[in-house]
Amino acid sequence: MSEFLQFILAGMTVGAIYSVVALGFTMVFNASGVVNFAQGEFVMLGGMLTVYGMALGMPYSVAALFAVVATSLISVALYDFAIRPARGAPVYALIIITVGASILIRGLTKIAFGTGPRDLPPLLGDEPVRVAGAVILPQSMLVIASTLAIYLCLWLLLQKTLLGHAVVASANNRMAAQMVGIDVDVMTRFSFSLSAAIGAFSGILISPITLVSYDMGTMLALKGFAAAILGGMGSPLGAILGGVLVGLSEAMSAGYLSSQYKDATAFVIIILVLFVFPNGLVGKSGHERV
Amino acid sequence: MSVFESLRLSLHANGGVLALAGVMLFLPFLLTSDFHYRVIALVWIFSLAVVGLNILMGHTGVVSLGHGGFVGLGAYSVAVGPVLLGIPVWLSLLVGVLLGGFLALLIGKPLLRLKGHYLAAATLGFGILVFMLFSNEVRWTGGPDGMSVKRLNLFGWEVRGAQTWYWVGAGVLLVGAWMARNLERSPTGRALQAIHGSEVAAAITGVDVAGYKLIAFVLSALYATAAGAMMALMNGHVTPGIGDFLVSLQLLTMVVLGGMGSLLGAVVGAALLLVLPQFLTVVHDYEHAFIGLILIVCMIFLRSGIVPTLHARFRKYQ
Numbered sequence: 342m343s344e345f346l347q348f349i350l351a352g353m354t355v356g357a358i359y360s361v362v363a364l365g366f367t368m369v370f371n372a373s374g375v376v377n378f379a380q381g382e383f384v385m386l387g388g389m390l391t392v393y394g395m396a397l398g399m400p401y402s403v404a405a406l407f408a409v410v411a412t413s414l415i416s417v418a419l420y421d422f423a424i425r426p427a428r429g430a431p432v433y434a435l436i437i438i439t440v441g442a443s444i445l446i447r448g449l450t451k452i453a454f455g456t457g458p459r460d461l462p463p464l465l466g467d468e469p470v471r472v473a474g475a476v477i478l479p480q481s482m483l484v485i486a487s488t489l490a491i492y493l494c495l496w497l498l499l500q501k502t503l504l505g506h507a508v509v510a511s512a513n514n515r516m517a518a519q520m521v522g523i524d525v526d527v528m529t530r531f532s533f534s535l536s537a538a539i540g541a542f543s544g545i546l547i548s549p550i551t552l553v554s555y556d557m558g559t560m561l562a563l564k565g566f567a568a569a570i571l572g573g574m575g576s577p578l579g580a581i582l583g584g585v586l587v588g589l590s591e592a593m594s595a596g597y598l599s600s601q602y603k604d605a606t607a608f609v610i611i612i613l614v615l616f617v618f619p620n621g622l623v624g625k626s627g628h629e630r631v
Numbered sequence: 632m633s634v635f636e637s638l639r640l641s642l643h644a645n646g647g648v649l650a651l652a653g654v655m656l657f658l659p660f661l662l663t664s665d666f667h668y669r670v671i672a673l674v675w676i677f678s679l680a681v682v683g684l685n686i687l688m689g690h691t692g693v694v695s696l697g698h699g700g701f702v703g704l705g706a707y708s709v710a711v712g713p714v715l716l717g718i719p720v721w722l723s724l725l726v727g728v729l730l731g732g733f734l735a736l737l738i739g740k741p742l743l744r745l746k747g748h749y750l751a752a753a754t755l756g757f758g759i760l761v762f763m764l765f766s767n768e769v770r771w772t773g774g775p776d777g778m779s780v781k782r783l784n785l786f787g788w789e790v791r792g793a794q795t796w797y798w799v800g801a802g803v804l805l806v807g808a809w810m811a812r813n814l815e816r817s818p819t820g821r822a823l824q825a826i827h828g829s830e831v832a833a834a835i836t837g838v839d840v841a842g843y844k845l846i847a848f849v850l851s852a853l854y855a856t857a858a859g860a861m862m863a864l865m866n867g868h869v870t871p872g873i874g875d876f877l878v879s880l881q882l883l884t885m886v887v888l889g890g891m892g893s894l895l896g897a898v899v900g901a902a903l904l905l906v907l908p909q910f911l912t913v914v915h916d917y918e919h920a921f922i923g924l925i926l927i928v929c930m931i932f933l934r935s936g937i938v939p940t941l942h943a944r945f946r947k948y949q
Contacts, residue, residue: 376748376752423927430930431692432747432748433688433692433693433747434930434934435930436694436747437883437887437926437929438927438930438931440696440880441922441925441926441927442923442927443923444877444919444920444922444923445919445920445924445926446923447919447920447923448917448918448919448921448923449920452916559755563755563756563759566752567752570752601763601767602763602767604759605760607756608753608756608757608759608760611749611753611756612742612753612756615744615745615753
């Protein structure tokens with residue numbers, strides 16, 4: 342039983358990160374109709390740039406802030422230089438562009454920071470806490486709590502503020518939003534930067550647990566994508582739930598089936614979900630218009 | 632139609648293949664070392680996989696981020712078969728390619744029901760899954776260190792050496808390119824192009840969209856598996872890296888750079904991506920970043936790729 346609980350805790354921790362990646366997918370998808378395959382790289386950049394900032398002598402908090410801001414700017418650059426010029430392009434072109442961006446970021450990171458995994462010190466010490474026979478790192482609790490906080494803040498932003506309403510309006514109907522005076526481009530840019538910022542933020546928090554290496558982004562993107570479609574692409578709540586479910590099923594399969602093939606879980610989920618619930622758990626159904 | 636007329640038409644139709652054959656015959660005059668031969672042999676072999684991927688992407692409009700998986704499957708078939716199962720190399724090659732096609736048939740049926748981003752993510756997952764298999768099944772594949780590959784032996788003639796592989800690669804590519812060209816001009820090829828244009832419109836005119844997509848997927852897998860097997864046989868050694876995500880992206884970049892749907896474009900894309908890093912060390916060091924940049928720039932500024940763009944320009948001046 343304590344073993345089972347241990348797997349649950351492990352699953353919740355990684356699941357929290359998948360949730361954030363899925364949330365990023367969702368925000369960008371809603372704002373621009375693009376699935377940004379570079380979403381996983383933002384998480385990596387968060388951790389990597391913080392390591393870099395600290396190596397330059399910045400204190401932890403300043404380095405973290407630097408990492409988050411830099412990652413957001415990179416995301417905005419991605420939108421302005423790669424996605425906006427290709428507006429109206431067929432889906433395959435958009436896929437290739439974001440995949441290209443993902444490998445570009447990965448390649449530059451590799452050259453700048455090397456291939457070895459990097460480490461960040463945990464924020465709340467590394468003394469594990471005992472919970473009913475299982476142990477959990479304080480950092481893991483921080484990861485889970487901050488994911489919930491991110492979701493809450495995002496919900497408040499989108500539901501309660503004028504800026505949030507403008508974002509939702511732009512996502513819903515570009516032209517109508519433009520007609521009531523919303524600068525749709527600015528809103529899309531905002532969504533891109535916010536999705537990158539939360540990714541980078543989680544990247545910083547997860548680095549002490551999983552380490553950060555230049556090539557972790559692809560796997561995160563794949564799992565985040567699995568989470569996003571499990572929750573129904575475009576639904577923020579679904580993204581959170583989907584992430585936790587992907588994390589849990591991964592931890593369970595690692596614990597009870599095979600730790601070598603735990604990464605296959607995300608793939609199996611993608612396939613199963615798309616056949617059983619083509620619109621996700623919380624998504625709405627839609628029709629393609631010709 | 633006179634004999635000459637049909638010959639002229641056939642020449643016109645296969646002009647690309649003939650031009651390619653010409654280049655293959657002429658190029659050895661410029662190659663001065665075994666290293667050059669090796670690089671170009673690799674270009675031919677990669678081109679074979681790209682020609683195949685082009686059937687799927689260029690003609691049907693399906694993006695695959697996982698064809699490296701098929702390359703890896705081909706490579707490990709010729710590695711595992713002779714060493715661990717005692718199957719002759721040539722038979723392993725044959726079985727490997729058939730296995731690739733069969734696997735494509737098996738996973739293609741469910742995967743191709745997906746569209747756009749979903750399909751891309753699913754193929755990405757497939758590629759990673761295959762890579763994981765080769766890295767983890769140490770007993771069979773030697774794990775991350777890889778394993779050595781027995782040389783191909785045809786009727787007492789051992790196929791080895793850079794120059795030999797130059798000609799073997801060239802020959803197989805010519806056959807593959809010629810078949811792809813014929814496919815393009817067949818009813819099947821036209822059906823695939825209709826699907827690229829608009830799936831709905833194709834379905835309305837009676838094209839079995841799912842069926843034809845599956846055909847294209849299986850064909851592209853056959854090409855990729857064959858290319859992977861040849862790579863392994865030429866190198867004499869395989870590691871899981873032969874079919875990793877980067878290879879999938881390399882193949883994708885070659886298609887996009889040369890020109891989606893263009894036969895010569897496939898070879899031009901492969902050549903640029905493989906030869907450039909040999910001369911420009913900058914490109915070599917920045918390989919990932921370079922590939923990423925090409926993908927982005929092509930999709931924004933040169934969406935139809937180098938060869939079709941040049942072709943259109945040339946026509947205009949005529």
